[in-house]
Amino acid sequence: MTRFFAWSALLFGSLYFLLPLVGMTEFSLKMRRGEYSFDAYRRVFEDPRFWETFSYSLTLAVATIVVGVFLVAPTAYWVRLKLPQARPFVEFVTLLPLVIPAIVLVFGYIRLYNTSSWLPMTGSAFGTDILLTMGYTTLALPYMYRSVDTGLRTIDVATLTEAAQSLGAGWITILGRIILPNVMVAVLSGAFLTLAIVMGEFTMAALLNRPAFGPFMQLLGANRAYEPPALAVIAFAITWGCMGLMQLVTRFSKHERAKA
Numbered sequence: 001m002t003r004f005f006a007w008s009a010l011l012f013g014s015l016y017f018l019l020p021l022v023g024m025t026e027f028s029l030k031m032r033r034g035e036y037s038f039d040a041y042r043r044v045f046e047d048p049r050f051w052e053t054f055s056y057s058l059t060l061a062v063a064t065i066v067v068g069v070f071l072v073a074p075t076a077y078w079v080r081l082k083l084p085q086a087r088p089f090v091e092f093v094t095l096l097p098l099v100i101p102a103i104v105l106v107f108g109y110i111r112l113y114n115t116s117s118w119l120p121m122t123g124s125a126f127g128t129d130i131l132l133t134m135g136y137t138t139l140a141l142p143y144m145y146r147s148v149d150t151g152l153r154t155i156d157v158a159t160l161t162e163a164a165q166s167l168g169a170g171w172i173t174i175l176g177r178i179i180l181p182n183v184m185v186a187v188l189s190g191a192f193l194t195l196a197i198v199m200g201e202f203t204m205a206a207l208l209n210r211p212a213f214g215p216f217m218q219l220l221g222a223n224r225a226y227e228p229p230a231l232a233v234i235a236f237a238i239t240w241g242c243m244g245l246m247q248l249v250t251r252f253s254k255h256e257r258a259k260a
Contacts, residue, residue: 025233027226028230053216071137073148094145095142105139148190196243
């Protein structure tokens with residue numbers, strides 16, 4: 001009986017998530033009357049705004065991942081090694097982006113960094129891109145920090161650090177050549193989650209007036225019928241592709257460790 005309820009719950013959950021996706025995919029293929037076709041997908045890919053916004057968001061995603069790793073990895077490592085009493089405070093800070101809406105954050109950024117402020121970052125496209133990257137880093141902070149912190153829990157940080165110091169390694173060498181390679185799977189997990197967040201984010205990019213993928217999806221959805229579902233399927237495939245890569249990297253890493 002327990003197994004029956006477990007399988008029933010799994011089946012219900014699968015249908016609850018898969019049926020809307022199937023319906024959306026089917027609708028995106030009905031651009032031609034009376035037959036299925038990929039015309040909506042072809043129009044999306046032929047739209048120069050798709051490639052412009054996709055490449056822009058992808059570039060910002062890479063920049064966000066780099067900034068997030070350089071910010072989170074040393075912080076999580078130092079908290080675990082030297083400041084375990086500060087962990088509750090750090091975890092509370094990293095959870096704030098889940099509590100504070102993105103629209104509140106971006107209005108705060110605009111208020112602090114507009115052209116009449118002490119640091120007018122919104123006065124140029126480059127400055128606004130930097131500001132948007134910092135905003136994306138903030139939004140991805142809960143996921144990146146917990147991924148790295150979980151990875152650090154699987155290794156003996158203190159022993160590795162003491163062994164490296166006994167061989168004359170400095171802090172940068174310890175972090176870059178010893179700690180990060182041992183938690184690379186966790187870092188990549190946070191990176192792929194960050195990529196998914198940046199590619200689908202709308203509020204910050206729209207209010208900062210930047211040509212990102214999220215606002216393009218909203219604009220297309222407001223003016224077209226069949227292209228928005230096609231674009232949603234593409235975005236869904238990108239997200240699941242990131243998750244698949246994360247699983248592939250995890251399995252490959254486990255296989256390499258087993259061989260070693």
